[in-house]
Amino acid sequence: MALTITAELLTELFERGGRHGDTAIVLGEDGWDCHVHHGMTLSTKLTGITWEDAAGFIGGDELDDDATHALLSAVDYSIPDEEGQPNLPGDEDQWAVITGAVDDATSTAEDLPWREARWFNLGTARKVLDQDDDALREERRAFSLWVSQRGQWLLSTTSQYDSEPDQWVQCTSQHAAHLIYRAHWSLLADEADLPLLARAARTARDLVDLLDFEAPDRERQASYWAERDVATEYEHAARVIGTLVRETVQQDIRTSRQNAARTVYLAHDGNATTAASALDLSRRTLLDLL
DSSP: OBSSOOHHHHHHHHHHHHHHSOEEEEEETTEEEEEEOTTOOOOTTTEEEEHHHHHHHHTSSOOOHHHHHHHHHHSOOOOOBTTSOOOOOOTTOOEEEEEEEEETTTTEEEEOOGGGOEEEEGGGOEEEEOOOHHHHHHHSEEEEEEEOTTSOEEEEEEESSTTSOOEEEEEOHHHHHHHHHHSOGGGBOOGGGOOHHHHHHHHHHHHHHHTOOOOOOTTOHHHHHHTHHHHHHHHHHHHHHHHHIIIIIHHHHHHHHHHHHHHHHHHTTTOHHHHHHHHTOOHHHHHHHO
8 A cells, every 4th residue: 555656556557457447546544556346436536547547548558667657747646644744654653544524514424535635643643432333233334533643533434335445534523522422431442541622522421411311101100200309300400500501611611712722822922823723713713712
């Protein structure tokens, strides 16, 4: 596997394509690789070059040095790092390629165009949620949740469907927080290894679990009366704490956010433009927050 299309991959493309047809160099989680797809639908976004296109480009099916140079010079297939820089991993680095992104509107993963793909250092990434093996057995799909050293949230998706290759997919911190909040506690990494966002999301979940009240069986009228006093206590606590969260907790959280944002702003010598970029905010949002 490689982070760019190489002469060796082109040689493999022509050798396999000449025998089988239906051959392409496709970007996956391990980089560029040559695949014989036997008529299966390929991701057009992640397909670098097909045997048919390559043969058409050089005007034949014989690949010599000049044809190889022409193909590799026509397009730069290099995959940059998380920062979008043309850096390569070290010899000892364990890396993987991000080839998809979660659409927040639909909560589904979509392939990225290969030009928007990035590699990241898997060896320094932290796993936050383990894969749900029950989901894999029942739905034939599952994921684990990670955060890269740079702070990018990532899903490592697994599928038992031949048409769905395993993939690294980026998602927003909002989507990650939702997944952490909804996850069963047994899937969480050790608390000491959790980033702040994950710990905060689980604290919110702990509050909801504390106030969770399960209604008794509707078929047994007597059970309602038996649970009446406990239900009254839960309703009162949920009502009061709900108001506390809306009127006080949210304001305290906003104050903490303002203090943190102001610290970053001052660290950038009061330059709102560079501070906003560091915080991944618009300049207007930062100034409103301050």
